[in-house]
Amino acid sequence: xxxxxxxxxxxxxxxxxxxxxxxxxxxxxxxxxxxxxxxxxxxxxxxxxxxxxxxxxxxxxxxxxxxxxxxxxxxxxxxxxxxxxxxxxxxxxxxxxxxxxxxxxxxxxxxxxxxxxxxxxxxxxxxxxxxxxxxxxxxxxxxxxxxxxxxxxxxxxxxxxxxxxxxxxxxxxxxxxxxxxxxxxxxxxxxxxxxxxxxxxxxxxxxxxxxxxxxxxxxxxxxxxxxxxxxxxxxxxxxxxxxxxxxxxxxxxxxxxxxxxxxxxxxxxxxxxxxxxxxxxxxxxxxxxxxxxxxxxxxxxxxxxxxxxxxxxxxxxxxxxxxxxxxxxxxxxxxxxxxxxxxxxxxxxxxxxxxxxxxxxxxxxxxxxxxxxxxxxxxxxxx
Numbered sequence: 001x002x003x004x005x006x007x008x009x010x011x012x013x014x015x016x017x018x019x020x021x022x023x024x025x026x027x028x029x030x031x032x033x034x035x036x037x038x039x040x041x042x043x044x045x046x047x048x049x050x051x052x053x054x055x056x057x058x059x060x061x062x063x064x065x066x067x068x069x070x071x072x073x074x075x076x077x078x079x080x081x082x083x084x085x086x087x088x089x090x091x092x093x094x095x096x097x098x099x100x101x102x103x104x105x106x107x108x109x110x111x112x113x114x115x116x117x118x119x120x121x122x123x124x125x126x127x128x129x130x131x132x133x134x135x136x137x138x139x140x141x142x143x144x145x146x147x148x149x150x151x152x153x154x155x156x157x158x159x160x161x162x163x164x165x166x167x168x169x170x171x172x173x174x175x176x177x178x179x180x181x182x183x184x185x186x187x188x189x190x191x192x193x194x195x196x197x198x199x200x201x202x203x204x205x206x207x208x209x210x211x212x213x214x215x216x217x218x219x220x221x222x223x224x225x226x227x228x229x230x231x232x233x234x235x236x237x238x239x240x241x242x243x244x245x246x247x248x249x250x251x252x253x254x255x256x257x258x259x260x261x262x263x264x265x266x267x268x269x270x271x272x273x274x275x276x277x278x279x280x281x282x283x284x285x286x287x288x289x290x291x292x293x294x295x296x297x298x299x300x301x302x303x304x305x306x307x308x309x310x311x312x313x314x315x316x317x318x319x320x321x322x323x324x325x326x327x328x329x330x331x332x333x334x335x336x337x338x339x340x341x342x343x344x345x346x347x348x349x350x351x352x353x354x355x356x357x358x359x360x361x362x363x364x365x366x367x368x369x370x371x372x373x374x375x376x377x378x379x380x381x382x383x
Contacts, residue, residue, distance in 0.1 A: 003368040007200050007256060011192035014251040017151065017278070018192065022159050022185035029174030076130050079119035084280060086112030091287040095294060132269035135262060141270065143362040144258025148278055151250060152285040153350045156343070157221050158184050158243035160289060162236045165340045169333055170232060180233055183240045188248060195252040200367045206253035211358050213249025216242045218351045224344035229337045250354075257365040289343065296342045300335035 001009045031039040090108030097105050123129040136142045162180055166172040199206045220242035262270050308327065 003370050006259075006368045007196040007252070008193055010255040010259065011196035011248070011252050014192050014248060014255055015188055017148075017155065017251050018247045019185050019188040021155060022181045022188075025159065025163060025174075026178045026181045026185070029178060033175050071128050073123075073126050073128060073130050076119060076122050076126055079115050079122060080130060080276075083112050083114075083116030083119050084276065086115060087280065088112075088283050091283055094287065095290055129269070130272050132266060132273075135266060135270060135273070138261040140257045140261035140362045140365055143357060144254055144261075145273060145277060146361075147250075147254050147354055147357060148258075148274065149281040150350055150354055151254075152278070152281040153288070153347060154217055154250075154354075155247070156285060156289050157217065157224060157347050158240065158247065160286075161224065161340055161343050162239070164293075165227065165231070165337070166233060166236075169229060169336050169340075172233070176233070180236060180240065183237070184244055187244050191244065192248045192252055195248045199253050199256060202366055205364055206256055207358055207362060207364060210250050210253045211355060213246040213253075214351055214355050214358065216246030216249070218348065218355075220246070221344045221347050221351065225341050225348075227337060227341040227344065229333055256367070257362050260365045260368070292346060293339050293343060296339040297335050300338045301331060304331050304335060 027043060028037075028040050031037055031043075086108045090105050090112055093108075094102075094105050099105055120131065120133065123131040124133050136145065159181060163177050166177060166180070167174075195209065198204055199209055220239045223242075224236075224239050258274070259267075259270070308331065
């Protein structure tokens, strides 16, 4: 993009992490209430057609160079696809199949880990790799990769935890969660360009903008850790506002810092690393979150049961059946509440780690500037 529009293009790309994920859940809920969940798969069709038309109109068409097929990193593609697919399959099915007690999960994670490690080694030496690992020598690009991957854990505080809590504890239907998710999604259409305008000034250090955004997210997690069973949709409003403001303040400057460290010729290599690793860590974050909630729920249920004297050698029939059911329901509810509060606390170390990275790793990046004008050749007048 032209230098004066580059940051606005990056702010649009940032919405893949701040706008898209929060809009998808309300749309899925809407389709479910309309009675045809298959629309979830069809909704991308018109968007893909629009994107294809824009690419066709906006990008110059280079002549075909079929000889490049011989230079393509076929072995790297095979190792990378195998590794990523096996890792994603193992992580998404791990909880269902009981992780280390399942030979299938052990095989998937082992195969995926080995294939991905072999892929990275192969990419280091390949003359035209899919991942150009040498780009990580640029401090700002390395910071961008680390931060973008870790940022996937921070997005849980904004959308996943409130939606899960309201659905499980308060019994909200998907359409009742619509306002919660839209509170996060729609303001990004305005906030991301505003952040781009802010950091497009040379007097503004984008690292301070990132740090401010992280502090806002940190405060939201501290507020969320005070979660109780009385909370409803309105209690999450301040948490949503803080996350809505904080997330574009992190992602847009992050992209400016990362992309400013590489040359345009290295752009395709950087794109491959950013997009694939972001997709992988989206799954990693969801897997870690799901396992964490299951483990904490089991721990809190056990402790609450022991505190109430419902475990151990209690005489059978000591508690009436209806009362026992009511106690079990309340116990399960409280265990869920405590687990979601713990989830907010568990996100805090990731926020603190990113704050430390902002302080020690990146060097200051300045907004894009016009390329130096071509030197004009002048002829001295004849004498």
